[in-house]
Amino acid sequence: MPRSKPDIPKVRGRTLSDPLSAALLPPPDESPIERDLRVKAAIDAKKVSDSIDDMIRMERNERKKSKAEVNVLLLGQSESGKSTTLKQFQLLHSPSAFHAERIAWRAVIYLNLVRSIRRILDALAPESDILDDHDDADDNPDPAETASVIITSNGRPPSAILGTQVPNYESYRRRLEPLIELEERLIRLLSSPDEDEATRLGPSRPAWEQYANYYRANENTPPHPNGTTSGRPAPTIMIPQKKQTSSSSVMNSANGTSSKNKEIAVHTSTNWKKALSLGNRSKSPKSAHSGEIEGWWEDPDDPVHTLNACSPAMQELWRDPQVRKRLQEKRLRLEESSGFYLDEIPRITAKKYIPTDADVLKARLKTMGVVEHTFSIPSGSNRGVEWRIYDVGGSRNQRQAWAPYFDDVNAIIFLAPISVFDQARHILTYATQDPRVNRLEDSLLLWRSVVSNKLLANVNIVLFLNKCDLLQAKLEAGVRLNQHMISYGDRPNDYDSVSKYFRNKFGVIHQSYTPNKERELYIHFTSVTDTSRTSVIISSVRDIIIKGNLRNMRLV
Ligand SMILES: Nc1nc2c(ncn2[C@@H]2O[C@H](COP(=O)(O)OP(=O)(O)OP(=O)(O)O)[C@@H](O)[C@H]2O)c(=O)[nH]1
Numbered sequence: 025m026p027r028s029k030p031d032i033p034k035v036r037g038r039t040l041s042d043p044l045s046a047a048l049l050p051p052p053d054e055s056p057i058e059r060d061l062r063v064k065a066a067i068d069a070k071k072v073s074d075s076i077d078d079m080i081r082m083e084r085n086e087r088k089k090s091k092a093e094v095n096v097l098l099l100g101q102s103e104s105g106k107s108t109t110l111k112q113f114q115l116l117h118s119p120s121a122f123h124a125e126r127i128a129w130r131a132v133i134y135l136n137l138v139r140s141i142r143r144i145l146d147a148l149a150p151e152s153d154i155l156d157d158h159d160d161a162d163d164n165p166d167p168a169e170t171a172s173v174i175i176t177s178n179g180r181p182p183s184a185i186l187g188t189q190v191p192n193y194e195s196y197r198r199r200l201e202p203l204i205e206l207e208e209r210l211i212r213l214l215s216s217p218d219e220d221e222a223t224r225l226g227p228s229r230p231a232w233e234q235y236a237n238y239y240r241a242n243e244n245t246p247p248h249p250n251g252t253t254s255g256r257p258a259p260t261i262m263i264p265q266k267k268q269t270s271s272s273s274v275m276n277s278a279n280g281t282s283s284k285n286k287e288i289a290v291h292t293s294t295n296w297k298k299a300l301s302l303g304n305r306s307k308s309p310k311s312a313h314s315g316e317i318e319g320w321w322e323d324p325d326d327p328v329h330t331l332n333a334c335s336p337a338m339q340e341l342w343r344d345p346q347v348r349k350r351l352q353e354k355r356l357r358l359e360e361s362s363g364f365y366l367d368e369i370p371r372i373t374a375k376k377y378i379p380t381d382a383d384v385l386k387a388r389l390k391t392m393g394v395v396e397h398t399f400s401i402p403s404g405s406n407r408g409v410e411w412r413i414y415d416v417g418g419s420r421n422q423r424q425a426w427a428p429y430f431d432d433v434n435a436i437i438f439l440a441p442i443s444v445f446d447q448a449r450h451i452l453t454y455a456t457q458d459p460r461v462n463r464l465e466d467s468l469l470l471w472r473s474v475v476s477n478k479l480l481a482n483v484n485i486v487l488f489l490n491k492c493d494l495l496q497a498k499l500e501a502g503v504r505l506n507q508h509m510i511s512y513g514d515r516p517n518d519y520d521s522v523s524k525y526f527r528n529k530f531g532v533i534h535q536s537y538t539p540n541k542e543r544e545l546y547i548h549f550t551s552v553t554d555t556s557r558t559s560v561i562i563s564s565v566r567d568i569i570i571k572g573n574l575r576n577m578r579l580v
């Protein structure tokens with residue numbers, strides 16, 4: 025069916041100097057019969073052209089339907105749980121690949137554990153001036169964001185002056201010293217061996233290491249407090265860009281294609297997992313002649329030996345009541361922090377330790393750049409829908425990499441960690457007077473900017489109010505929401521009331537700012553480290569996204 029009234033071919037907007045316009049003009053001496061013939065020929069030609077257009081359109085829709093594609097973006101601030109959600113997708117849809125990679129996570133888990141120990145020692149150091157809030161390290165290193173240090177007028181942090189002294193500190197420090205070297209080694213192992221700049225260490229050496237160095241040189245005199253800084257940020261591993269693979273690939277953070285922009289912060293699972301191919305050795309047959317070994321535990325250079333040797337000291341440190349008291353004074357709640365394995369030291373430091381699924385889900389490795397994973401997910405009568413899931417870095421200096429993905433995204437899963445209402449990030453920018461920004465406020469602002477984005481007006485949005493397990497534990501421990509969010513007022517401080525309050529807060533922002541009032545918002549309360557509950561949620565999210573996608577395709 026022709027879509028417009030048949031007429032002579034349109035040449036509107038062209039001038040006579042345009043050769044096409046000139047060619048389409050009727051001949052000057054055209055008779056009425058010739059005119060009718062010419063108009064009929066033009067109408068026939070247009071019919072043919074329209075039917076070709078229709079065929080092309082139908083073919084494209086058919087192609088889309090048969091090889092349906094879904095692009096999903098995981099968004100949210102740093103440490104909100106995006107990469108963990110991606111791991112859950114992997115566990116659900118490519119479990120064998122997930123299990124095959126478990127061994128490679130050993131290095132990350134070791135690094136998380138060693139870092140927790142170092143943070144305790146930093147907090148115990150007599151002259152330590154580490155920040156009370158561990159999440160401050162979130163977005164380092166970024167020139168616009170610097171962790172602030174609370175220093176009194178005499179240059180010493182208040183907690184160092186008034187805090188509980190741990191008499192065994194020196195002994196712990198000495199016994200755990202090999203872990204300093206191990207931390208550096210693990211970071212080197214995880215980064216690419218041929219990239220000098222591959223690994224970014226934090227801005228300074230840790231307080232306890234400075235103290236240790238000083239102490240070695242000046243046995244009994246304590247070091248000068250000046251010059252010490254806060255604990256290091258979470259290890260950030262910068263991995264060079266490699267050719268993309270279909271199942272797991274890496275993108276340039278700036279334009280999603282090449283490495284032109286030297287500011288690329290690439291973080292690919294493929295690369296670092298290969299770099300630590302410790303697991304391969306377990307497959308080698310043991311042979312006295314070739315020197316092959318049965319497993320990594322027989323390799324004297326494997327990091328497990330240092331950990332294993334330090335295991336008793338680590339356990340004593342973590343069990344020590346005075347240490348716990350000191351951590352409380354410093355408001356350092358390691359139990360809530362990412363990559364927490366202190367309650368499982370004997371199991372993690374065992375020579376033949378293999379990470380469980382739960383360990384991998386708990387492991388913390390900050391994402392730099394954008395990581396893409398594809399899955400083929402069967403859906404109803406469809407042969408298989410190809411899902412592309414993009415996991416982005418959530419820290420502030422990573423967010424500019426998000427926009428290029430807005431163009432052809434079908435759905436967004438936005439993660440907001442609602443347990444962080446009592447945490448602040450230290451941000452020093454020219455525009456910010458108060459360097460402390462509440463992390464939940466940060467999430468709300470980010471949410472507002474995503475839901476109000478016009479490019480995303482027709483994109484399905486699913487909101488995960490995440491870290492509900494930590495929220496519940498925090499409320500049960502007596503932390504009051506109204507002390508951090510005045511607007512909460514006198515409402516009860518229990519999980520039900522608080523979680524509803526947050527759902528409402530995020531919902532109202534969506535309602536007020538969405539450019540598409542028809543858009544439905546799907547909200548889930550999640551703890552994405554919990555596999556059984558998350559797999560149910562993922563299945564329902566999958567259906568919502570597929571339905572929304574089909575609806576949008578019909579509108580095309
Ligand atoms: N207890 C608990 N821990 C969680 C939950 N979700 C994520 N985590 C942990 O929080 C840490 C951070 O999660 P990630 O998935 O790495 O966060 P991300 O959003 O990818 O962070 P960036 O890569 O920095 O943007 C990890 O150690 C997770 O195991 C949750 O619901 N409960």
Ligand SMILES: [Mg+2]
Binds near residue numbers: 389418
């Ligand atoms: Mg991540």
